[in-house]
Amino acid sequence: MNERLERTAWFREARFGMFIHWGLYAIPARGEWVRSVEKLSNEQYEPYFREFRPDRYDPRAWARAAKAAGQQYAVLTTKHHDGFCLFDSEQTDYKATNTPAQRDLIKEYVEAFRAEGLKVGFYYSLIDWHHDDYPAYGDRIHPMRDNEAYKDRPIQFERYVDYLHAQVKELLTRYGKIDIMWFDFSYDDMTGEKWRATELVNMIRSIQPDIMIDNRLGGHILAAEPEPYAGDFYSPEQIVPPGGIVDENGLPVPWEACITLNDNWGYHAKDHAYKSPKQVVRALVECVSKNGNMLLNVGPNARGEIPAESLRILEAVGEWMRHSGDSIYGCGASSLPKPEWGRYTQNGNMLYAHVFDRGIGPIYFRGLKGKIKKARLLADGSELKVSVPWMAEQYSDTDSGAFIHLAGAELPDEIDTVIALEIE
Numbered sequence: 001m002n003e004r005l006e007r008t009a010w011f012r013e014a015r016f017g018m019f020i021h022w023g024l025y026a027i028p029a030r031g032e033w034v035r036s037v038e039k040l041s042n043e044q045y046e047p048y049f050r051e052f053r054p055d056r057y058d059p060r061a062w063a064r065a066a067k068a069a070g071q072q073y074a075v076l077t078t079k080h081h082d083g084f085c086l087f088d089s090e091q092t093d094y095k096a097t098n099t100p101a102q103r104d105l106i107k108e109y110v111e112a113f114r115a116e117g118l119k120v121g122f123y124y125s126l127i128d129w130h131h132d133d134y135p136a137y138g139d140r141i142h143p144m145r146d147n148e149a150y151k152d153r154p155i156q157f158e159r160y161v162d163y164l165h166a167q168v169k170e171l172l173t174r175y176g177k178i179d180i181m182w183f184d185f186s187y188d189d190m191t192g193e194k195w196r197a198t199e200l201v202n203m204i205r206s207i208q209p210d211i212m213i214d215n216r217l218g219g220h221i222l223a224a225e226p227e228p229y230a231g232d233f234y235s236p237e238q239i240v241p242p243g244g245i246v247d248e249n250g251l252p253v254p255w256e257a258c259i260t261l262n263d264n265w266g267y268h269a270k271d272h273a274y275k276s277p278k279q280v281v282r283a284l285v286e287c288v289s290k291n292g293n294m295l296l297n298v299g300p301n302a303r304g305e306i307p308a309e310s311l312r313i314l315e316a317v318g319e320w321m322r323h324s325g326d327s328i329y330g331c332g333a334s335s336l337p338k339p340e341w342g343r344y345t346q347n348g349n350m351l352y353a354h355v356f357d358r359g360i361g362p363i364y365f366r367g368l369k370g371k372i373k374k375a376r377l378l379a380d381g382s383e384l385k386v387s388v389p390w391m392a393e394q395y396s397d398t399d400s401g402a403f404i405h406l407a408g409a410e411l412p413d414e415i416d417t418v419i420a421l422e423i424e
Contacts (some may be wrong), residue, residue, distance in 0.1 A: 004232050008254040010119065012178075013235065013330045014072035015288050016321075019258055020062065020296035021265040022079050024048040024084045026302040032266030035082050035129055035143045042130060045082065051101035057304025059112035065306060067116045067313040070321025070328070074113050075121035075182045075295060076085075078106055078171055078264075081141075083130025091166050094130055110175045121180030122171050126195055128218070133160035140188060161196055168200065168361075172207045181208075182235075185216045192218035195231035214256075224248040240283060244290035244333060249251040255295035255335065257294065259283060261310050272308050277316035278415045283369050284317075284328065284352050285416060289343040291332045316415075323379040325416045327352035336367060342416070353419040354403075358411045362389045363419070368402040371424045375404055376417040 025032045035045055040409045068073055085095040089108035096105045097364040106366045108121075113120050129143050136142045136148035144150045161376040172178055181204060186192065195215040206209060215221040215231030223230070224247065230393045234255035245255040261280075262271045275283075280296065287294045298310045306314075310379065320330065327345050334344035334351060341363060355363060365372070375384040384404050392398050404419065411417040 004254070005339040007210055007232050008072050011073070011212060011293065012254055012255075012291075012332070014119065015293050015331070016069075016071050017075065017119075017256070017295045018062075018069070018071045018285055018292065019123075019295045020300065021080065021123075021267075021297060022304075023077060023080050023086065023266065024052055024082060025080070026054075026267040026300065027051060029267050029269035029302065030263040031264040031268045032080055032082075032299070032406075034266075039143050039146070041144065041147075044131075049084065049094070049099055050301075052096070052102070052106075054302065054304030057101075057103075057105065057108075057300075059105075060107045060115070062109075062300070062306060063112045063116040063118060065314055066118060067310055069318040070295075070325050071296070071328075073119035073120070073121060073179060074109075075180055076106070076109050077121050077123040077125075077169070077374050078124075079125050081125045081127040081129055081184075083125075083134075085167070086191075087171065089167055089170055091163050091170070093116040097148075107170075107175060108109040110178075114176075115173045119179040120175075120177075121212075122178055122183055123182040123184060124168060124171065125184050126186065127192070128160065128164075128185075131160050132165065133157055133163070135190075137411050161194075162177070164195065165200055165203065169203060169207070171295070172204060172211070172413040178208055178211055181211050181213045183214055183216045191292075192229065194218075198227070201229045218376050221253060222247045222386050228242075228288055240286050240292070241290065244292060254293075255291070257283075257287050258297065260297045260363075261313060265299060267301045267307070268299075270310065271424050274313060275341055277313050277320070278312060280317050281320050282354075282356060285343050285345065288328055288331050288345045289333055289338075289354075320413070324416065326350075326369050327354065327378060327418045327420070339366065340364075351423050353421060355406075355411060355417040355419060358406070358409070362392075362403040362405045364396065365402040365404070365421075366397065368423070369398070369400050370402075370422070372402055372421050373402050373424060374422040377412060377418040379413060382421060385399040402403045 010264040028034050081395050088097045088104040133155045134142040139145050169389050211231045214235045217229045219227035219230030227289040236257050240328045245253045263273045264271050283293045298306045300306050331345040331347045334346040
């Protein structure tokens, strides 16, 4: 348990990361599950492999965008469910170096993100729709799940598991120190020791003792005594848990909500259902207010560029983070209940009030009477006065509540106005 806290210390400080889903599926541009949804065979998917030429791929531009957005780490798909590898694996010919790209795209990613001072993570799919020894017919999600031609095809699943282990070893021995290993995902009976998970984790830890591993190999990370492969952090997808995450002992478990910017992980040319910067910031604040992180996804296009809409949102979020990031980095939950007007995050004796809703009249701080030493607008450091408003004795809680008046009918920042309170 303490080892987990040590491994995740930087992660719980960082709070905000960039997820990047990128691969051959950027060419059909209908999302990263296109093979499964449209039941495409290896042969039907093959033209994308022969055509993959991301001439605009500049991971330094990605890294600069992440850093400017206030993100502290990144996780990139080294291999998604379609089995295509962005790295130069010796285990397969199905890799970027054999496409017109002719480059180890992972090597360049690692170097670019390190150069910006960001932590580096690898996503790796446990699932593989290209490998001959991965179960196809009758599987729940394989593109060939209903194809009779695959019904009696002999497979040697252990050979696939050997392949998986060998690729993970390549990823962790070739690119220097890696901070996160993000596996995706276990389902039905494809879980835990089916992947030889204990052996896999022991191998990972022998190479990279400080690496963080997510909870998707299987197991029960919330158990009082979790399995060796149950992971260092919990990974809710497209949802922020109502009350944070604690284990059976009532102890907080590090966690990270992974969230898309639109409705797909991989590039989808027609998906313009983007979240606003306000939604993104408030979701991030919600995660931190519950001791969690947010991993926000971008899906670069076939030429290797992050879509302009995604970049615009990241830039606006970064603008907010530049003046209000102190209320995110190194912060966690407050013991105070959630206020009506927004949320609290806290770091030591600094309590950050995230005011989402202006309401009418002064901002009311329940239970903080006489406890606020200093109040400042975080964005510009300007002084705010704690004072009892007129008629509050008759109509409000002056026994335990504190009040701060914000001038004007509008909030200073529509996205999230943060008041920094130094408390006793």
